[in-house]
Amino acid sequence: MRTSKEHRRRCLTIMQRHIRSVGALHRRHLLKGATAAFACMASRRSLADTPFTFGLTPVFLTSDLVLLEALQGYLERALSMPVRLVLRRTYQEISSQLVAGQIDAAWICGYPFVSYSTRLALVAVPVWRGTKYYQAYLLSAAGRTANGIDDLAGDTHAFSDPDSNSGYLVTRALLAERKRRPESHFTRSFFTYGHRNVVRAVATGLAQSGSVDGYVWEVMTETEPDLTLNTQVIWKSEWTGFPPIATSAGFAANARILRFNAALRSMHGDDLGRKVLSLLRLDGFDDASPDLFKGIAERVDLVRRSE
């Protein structure tokens, strides 16, 4: 964290010093300074001793410190370099850092991957219950009779994140099919920036319904049954590509990324790696084609057209 900040500050200082030395705003000098600064930033990636930065979104259970420790430990050993896990509150923060090349890779949602498809490349996709697919769920409080989105009209609805497929896009698309928008269908909706928070919101009654990642809900039935028992799944989407691990398109062929890909794929062959996988309730990681997220891309189109 500190090294990254220091490095950026150093680059900015180079630029500022250059501008000041010119005294007046001269285009050629300015360009020169900017080039120097950007070169400085780019040079950082090539340094082998700089930590590998891996962004994590609340797509899975980022609150679990044991998991984070195990994940970092496994990756550091597999990559033979320091690894820094970058946690942010929203998908947006991670997505933009990833697109900007500020982090090496990130576990993001299929929705931002589709949105930035030209600027991102797939590293690996998790394998859950034998496939690379998962579903989006609509939740309501346990015991309520509701069979679909139509029964949720007038609710207070909890979304996960505006950049989440299961936690927003799926429901948004369902409503778009009905020529409706969340603001008109629900009395009130809010974002919790975490799938687990959606389950909490529905379980405590803060929201009457919620859009949640099916994988997260299923894992929580094992880890936090007290919460999930107060909720029920009233609708499940079709199977779509599991939230992938992506990198900036420019880094795709980078040796760091190739090593990262190998580390992920061989995770199930390592004790610590198996611990990570068991905590995540995943089978492993595998290569995949961007076609996996075709369903999400269609939804994005549907929503875009309805606006």
Added chain:
Amino acid sequence: MATMLDPRRWPLAVKVPALVALLMLGVSVIITNAVLSRLKELQQRQLATLSATYLDSMAASLTPYVLREDVWEVFDAIDRRQSLGGGFGRANLTVVDGRGRTLASSNPRQTPIGSSDTALAEHFDSNANVEVDEERGRAYARKVLTYQGRTIGHIYADFDVSHLLKERTDVLGTLIVTNAIMALMLAALGYWTIRRMLSPLGILSRHLDQGTRGFIHPVSASSTSSDSEFGRLFKRYNAMAEALNERETLARQLAAEERLASLGRLASSVAHEINNPLGGMLNAIDTLKQHGERPSVRIQSLDLIDRGLRGIRDVVRTVLATYRAEREPHNLTAADLNDMRLLLGPEAARRHIRIDWTNRVADEIALPAVPVRQILLNIGLNAIAASNEGGSVAFELGFEERSLRLTVSDEGPGLPPHARRILDEPRPPATPFEEGSGLGLWLIRRMVADLGGKIGYRSSAQGTGITVMLPLRKDVEVRHVA
């Protein structure tokens, strides 16, 4: 029962401790009120500080979320900080926006998003920020959220304060128990002290009780030696007792003299009784001396002398019996009563008064003979004295329940007022009321009282009836007149 309930009739040894306990009760009510109100004040101050600290810290973290109207973050913040600790348990928290609409509540099912805060604001008086609902055992606190001088919302919290209220009940209980024990101890101490202080009065009271049964016994010297109020009181009491005893001795002498006087009257009438036949007998002896050779005269004279002597023998025997009875106390017999008729006979005969004698007493009865004879004799003499010449006096002697009943009725002009006064007094007077008036009746009254009996009368211008009731003694001691 009613007298037990009337505090004015309680003994001093109860009254004073009761008063002490009552005073203690008053004091404890005041102290209890003071302690409880102070405790309440302290608790309220503690509550105010606690809720202010709690809500201030929460307000700092909530303000940005409230500004953004970020429902989830508000909920997450209050959900994580519900616990107050220190026995207050978990608070119910609700955050509302500037328009009083709920942003999030820690209990969303009860207070859903968007609901109005009027129900929450109801718990507060206009300006108060902490209120306690003692019935529900909950405290309600609130805090205004301000940002750049503008009100952007409120935090409402309510939490359990039943342990504070319980503390108050506990203190109240302790105070009640402590004060009750203290009141009881003081009352007991008061009872003991008063009993101790009043013990001389008990001595006095016992002596006075004895006094009503005869001689008054002076209080022992050890009690009078002290110079306290009671020491002086005892000295005066002893002086009074001495005076009363002197008077009592005097009264007894008087009674004895009166008895002798009545015996004197009796003796004169007995002498008269003897004198009457004596004249006839002397005449008969003269006749015998002159005409003794004539058998008819001799027989007639001897017969006269014989009757005269028999009469004299009877009189003498009765007087002797009376005299002997004085010496040897014995139980009353029918003969004792009949003797009285004989004794009264001469006096009645002298005044030409008829005696109607009805005696239903046949056996020996459990009463001392001497006083009963005295009583009957005196009443009889009085009745004869009160009767006009040629009148009659009726004696009726019998039983009523477990008492001997003596009734003497005459046809005289009725009892004089001083005699009525003697009989009307609830207790027999220690001395005769007036000089030389009705000493006999006074004596009767005393003797009846000594035997534990009662005396009643009915009196009119046509005559007087006096009834004496003498209860029979339990210990029947049988003794015969020799």
